[in-house]
Amino acid sequence: MIPKDAKQLDFPKHSYALLSLKVSNEYKPKYQIGYIQYYVKQLKDTNQSDDRDVAGEFELDRLLVDYRRHKGFAGWKGFYLGPHRRADKQFAEFLLVVKASPGRYRFKFIEASPIDFLGFPCASSQVPIYADFELPPNKVVYLGRVEATNRKKAEDRQVRAGPIIGLIPQAIAGFSDGAYDVQVVDNVEQDLRDFRDAYPVLEKYEVERQILTYEKILKETTGASR
Numbered sequence: 001m002i003p004k005d006a007k008q009l010d011f012p013k014h015s016y017a018l019l020s021l022k023v024s025n026e027y028k029p030k031y032q033i034g035y036i037q038y039y040v041k042q043l044k045d046t047n048q049s050d051d052r053d054v055a056g057e058f059e060l061d062r063l064l065v066d067y068r069r070h071k072g073f074a075g076w077k078g079f080y081l082g083p084h085r086r087a088d089k090q091f092a093e094f095l096l097v098v099k100a101s102p103g104r105y106r107f108k109f110i111e112a113s114p115i116d117f118l119g120f121p122c123a124s125s126q127v128p129i130y131a132d133f134e135l136p137p138n139k140v141v142y143l144g145r146v147e148a149t150n151r152k153k154a155e156d157r158q159v160r161a162g163p164i165i166g167l168i169p170q171a172i173a174g175f176s177d178g179a180y181d182v183q184v185v186d187n188v189e190q191d192l193r194d195f196r197d198a199y200p201v202l203e204k205y206e207v208e209r210q211i212l213t214y215e216k217i218l219k220e221t222t223g224a225s226r
Contacts, residue, residue: 002097006201010099015135017098017105018207019143020084020191023112023127024091025150028174031123033092034115035082043104043132084194095191095198102137106130107212110146114173123173125150125162127180131212140202144211145187150178184214 002009002016009016023033083092098105107129113121127148135141150161152174162175170176188209196202 002099002199002201004200006199009140009201009205011138013101014099015102015137016140017100017133017135017143017210018140018191018195019096019098019107019212020145020187020194021094021096021110021127021148022091022145023094023110023148023150025114025174025178027150027152027178028172029089031114031173032086032089033083033112033125034119035113035121036094036096037111038096038098039108039111040098040100041106041108042100043106084198095195097195097199098135100135102135102139104132104134106132107143110148112148123162123166123169123175125173125175125178125180127182128159129182129212129214131184131214133210133212136208140205140207141210142188142191142207144184145191146182146184146212146214148180148182150174150180153177153179182214182216184212186211 021036023036025031025033082094084095085093096110098107109129110127111124112127113124116122127146129146133141133143153160158179160176161178161180162170162173164170164176167176186209188207192202192207
């Protein structure tokens, strides 16, 4: 976490990566994303992910969702994050801060869920990223802006936006027969204004561009069965 009243960043123990996300459920506009959870793994020299989890944390107070740390599946560690900005039945935007020791990492995917009127998830989806990045010592890097739009699947080889399990909620939200169109763009000027507004301490630091290289994810490239 970067506290609102932080006077300095946690150098040299940690470095920081900034990523913004704009996600839209065009297929079922009523079910826009209410919170997200990201999954990042540190890489060994062999390009294989090791067993260490990234200790990224967030501050959130935008919705009914409380700040909480969550142990993910298969040893992953993720963190729930509420939206920074949203437009009803159109999109939600999020600011992600990855705080971790210097090294090489793989940004795997972002789990994204709409929430019901009580603030609980009512369906689930995954925005695929599968891109590597470097955290240099004593640096803040900007990874870009992920823009993801859920649309009805146009062909079978597209990876579903979400699992079939939980059949009715997943179908109603458009995830079991939808697919995310994803692109990563350089939106550094606007994004840095938003990050520095959310975390004023960032005003003191230079931010280096390191835009993620994204390649379209299809079943044959991931081995996905869904």
